[in-house]
Amino acid sequence: MNRNLLSQSQTAFCITGNEASQLAQQGFLQEKQRLAMIGYDSDSYPRYCSLRSMNSVGKRFMMDMPGSNKKWPFLLPGSAGAKGVVIVESPIEAMSYRDLCTMTGSFYKNYPILALGGANVSFGLENFLTNHPEISEIRLGLNRDDDGKHKEKAGERATERLKQTYGDRYQISVHIPSENDWNDVLKKLRGIQPPELQQQRNTPMPQR
Numbered sequence: 001m002n003r004n005l006l007s008q009s010q011t012a013f014c015i016t017g018n019e020a021s022q023l024a025q026q027g028f029l030q031e032k033q034r035l036a037m038i039g040y041d042s043d044s045y046p047r048y049c050s051l052r053s054m055n056s057v058g059k060r061f062m063m064d065m066p067g068s069n070k071k072w073p074f075l076l077p078g079s080a081g082a083k084g085v086v087i088v089e090s091p092i093e094a095m096s097y098r099d100l101c102t103m104t105g106s107f108y109k110n111y112p113i114l115a116l117g118g119a120n121v122s123f124g125l126e127n128f129l130t131n132h133p134e135i136s137e138i139r140l141g142l143n144r145d146d147d148g149k150h151k152e153k154a155g156e157r158a159t160e161r162l163k164q165t166y167g168d169r170y171q172i173s174v175h176i177p178s179e180n181d182w183n184d185v186l187k188k189l190r191g192i193q194p195p196e197l198q199q200q201r202n203t204p205m206p207q208r
Contacts, residue, residue, distance in 0.1 A: 084137030
């Protein structure tokens, strides 16, 4: 598997170049005009792949590769001895959350971060917990879904469902992003404008 390094300019829209390069070296990311975010099983065999286009302006491309098994979703490993796990919806949000924790000095930068691959998919979490009996806390950081593009708040509904499912066995904490998702929070913190505003700025003024 080709583990190419990613440049700062190609990743500035979401995470730092240093973190992306480290993840590429570890095999969690690949760059082939699109970003491939990989999930591995317990034998380090790739079982899941989420693809995302690298462009920050124009129509974006996002999909899971056919045959991906969300039982083994994208996972950012935590520090040795971590007793909790952070749950988000997508790999980009997992990387964004880790970057935000690093920037703010949050303790949760030490936790593994699991991207479910969607708000309504939870068997990746169940599989993770089965394989990590040391875990005692689940931190739910699913999307806010109030950007006007979502018909329903799937993240909020999934949060309540997961609290009911695991609340009697694990300590549950909830961290709702102040924006639609954690990548939007990171971009706002860095002053990066959304693509539609970038396009507006780059559109020439009409001549009189």
